[in-house]
Amino acid sequence: xxxxxxxxxxxxxxxxxxxxxxxxxxxxxxxxxxxxxxxxxxxxxxxxxxxxxxxxxxxxxxxxxxxxxxxxxxxxxxxxxxxxxxxxxxxxxxxxxxxxxxxxxxxxxxxxx
Numbered sequence: 001x002x003x004x005x006x007x008x009x010x011x012x013x014x015x016x017x018x019x020x021x022x023x024x025x026x027x028x029x030x031x032x033x034x035x036x037x038x039x040x041x042x043x044x045x046x047x048x049x050x051x052x053x054x055x056x057x058x059x060x061x062x063x064x065x066x067x068x069x070x071x072x073x074x075x076x077x078x079x080x081x082x083x084x085x086x087x088x089x090x091x092x093x094x095x096x097x098x099x100x101x102x103x104x105x106x107x108x109x110x111x112x113x
Contacts, residue, residue, distance in 0.1 A: 009074060009096075012067065012070035012071070012074070013070065013071055013074040013075070015067050016067035016069070016071025016072070016074075018067075019063065019064055019067045019068060023064055024064065030043060049113070052110070053113045058110045058113070061106070061110060062107065062110055065103070065106040066099075066103045069098075069099040069102040069103060070096075070103075073096050076091075076095050077091050077092055077095050077096075
């Protein structure tokens, strides 16, 4: 029986879709509020940096970034296939490669905080 990597890809896609649907809009709203000065004191720069500097904050930020990247890569792959681009292997390598590079860069930058 041949092994398949489909369960891994689909699990990252599903988890990324969930994060993109539920967490990302809230983060965008909070960021916009903070940018325009309407955020509460708990959302100031020092507090957010302290949160991102802790291990739990790094894990949360990493999860949001990584899962959204993998979701976007798979969504782009299926969209291009639907548009008639049949070079599936090249699209998969490029899309998932960019997601992997973005994931590694997020680890690098989060460890620098």
